[in-house]
Amino acid sequence: MKTTRHRITLLCAVCTAAVSGSAWATNGSYTTANGPFAAGMGGVAIAFPQDAVVAADNPAGMAMVGNRVDLYGLLLVTQSDSTFGSYQNHFYSRAIVPAVGLGFNYQIAPQWTVGVSVTGVGIADNYGRPVLPVPGAGPAKSSLIGINALPTVTYKPLPNLAVGASLVLGLEQFRSNGVVAATPGGDVIALPSHGTQYATGIGAGVGVLWTPIPMVDLGASYYTKTWFSALPGYRDDLLAASNGHLNLPSRYGAGVAVHPMPKLTIAADYMRIQWSGAAGYNIASSFNWHDQNVFRFGFSYDITSKWTVRAGYSIANSHFDSDHTLANFYASGINDRAVTAGVTYSFDAKNSITGAIEYDIPRSVQGTGPSTGTSINTNFQVYTIGYTHKF
Template sequence: MDSRSFSLPIVVASGALMLFHTSATYALNGTELTGYGVQAAGMGGASIALPQDSVAAANNPAGMALVGNRADLGLQFVLNSLNIDYAVPGNSLHSGIVAPVPEGGFNIVVSPDVTVGMSLFGMGLAANYKQPALPGLGLANAKSSLQMAVVAPTVTYRVTQNSYVGVSAQIAYELFEAQGVVAPSSDGSLSALPNHGTRSAFGYGGQLGWLWTPSDIVTVGATFASKINTSALSGYGNDLLNYNAGKLEAPMHFGAGIAVRPLQSLTLSADYLHLNWRSTALGDAATFNWKNQDIFRFGAAYDINSRWTVRAGASLANCVIGSADTAPNFLSGGVNSKAVTVGASYRFANHVELNAAYEYDLPVGIVGTGRSRGFNLETRTSVVSVGVGIPF
């Protein structure tokens, strides 16, 4: 590698960080995307045992051991339509969002046993109804935005001839805004919560990963990530998030996966991933009441020739909210949890890759019950992903 090889990761990382700072995100599994990395996104997110680019540490830090010297930069455009009947008959709200979610990374092979690198990825949710939640109360337009950018410096080590471990620190920067939120007063009437504007917070966490290649055709992986603990979002701890001291964290998660190559040109992959929302503010039973998620992801990749690879996959999970939880979640709407995906890659003669993927989420409709009676929610989501990978 010459000096230009070392400067390339710096350029990619700097560009990704600038995009993170200016973009709003919207997620599929709660606040998280179905898959991180454009190639993984085309395979239903199945990636714990199948690292394909330098975003791999978002899925399993040990995966960086197998991606070689490379840099990646991508964008996942989340297209979401959210409709809700809010509280009184005839009061219907609509939110339509196109949200770019940037990601990227770089990886350097230091020795046959050690790699160092960094993955950058985002998570969040958003809604913008462009009108008040209830008419006649003088409310501001109802909208919300949660953005969390995560930088994951990563080191891997080969512990045996065919097994690897990886560790990532997770350093997060969070932006949050909620406006036009209505809450019941002590006398039972509805009143607006204060608008504190956009507030920021920092967070930290860590992730461990393991990969094992018992043969040339099988790879097995496992990963565990701590909760990303965050500082308080100034002002929101006094009202909307007072039950959690103004904090919104990313959940602890763990998972395992397997990848099998029955043919030289065909790779099959499957994952199980558990997201522990109950350990975060969003899982508080008295407010948002998000449920833990069990996610099953399946993918296939087929090399047509040395230039073209095509992919397909599916991701199946339980919804984070139940029918009694549509009212407190009208500003989140991250309820799409079953998706089918396709993708493709083209490699130029210099090995630079162009990657693309498309995800279609099955529509979700929930009729509110109990404390959410009269709050009926319907949402449709799709994701278009594009990216470039540059080996060096």
């Protein structure tokens, strides 16, 4: 395996489907939104906390959501209609990936809260056959599932100011099959599959939330990288360039929420995701993921005491260029724009149910340079439903 590590040049790291998924949808390997409330508003959350999942966007937001439990599940539905190496070498993949998340928050004193946000997402590709007729190459398929838990504490030094800090504890599950690579001599060979492997990660986040005047909220947050342990087996071939690591990048952002009337909130976020510093994603010879600027916009309106409606829009610059299309063949989450809508029905003052739909505007990428002949065409939808109990 040591010889393999030093001699094999990944065919633009093709089929490292790991990067197809810690995130997914518009923001590389991050989801557009965390939790069902933000999911209806294009992901907006940094200055507008609505549930106990908000620590994934701004730890300080937990200071404003009260005592509550939020449970949610989602389905990511992806369709990929792509080519590999030649426009005549056509592939189709459809995957439906379930994920769950939760949030818990408790006010232990007038100025202090403790809680935890858990977000879980996943993505998969299954093209059903080998990408090339290489001896030993199995059907091309892969999956990455990630779960992040954020134990969080907040403090309010002033009635209109909150600060928060989170520890980020991550678990990722990765498996791939049907990976092919080129040797220095130009031969194409099949790399072995190492089955399902796991890695654990750790990071941290901090945030602030300030209400300078009653109708305006301002928020900001910063998260370090989440450093993951090496994925056994894959670090000797498929992920040799990063020594088996797939780290989540550092990111920072700021947001504003305006309440022009008691029932209406209009909010916007800006987020910078620093993929260029994340091991496994930033390899210039393969994926070459770039830093992303993400803009999220949304509104929320209380129709009655029982019904709330939401809508939103998210847009980001592409996280890779067309010269690296071949390396990102399995990274079906290439969409960079999303439209969302959501609704909450409150049974009473303590219990409610929330649903959201995300439609990612279809995107096509045609490979150039070393990726000529490879194309990626994707459709992407996310369906989210959640239950909230306040106490």
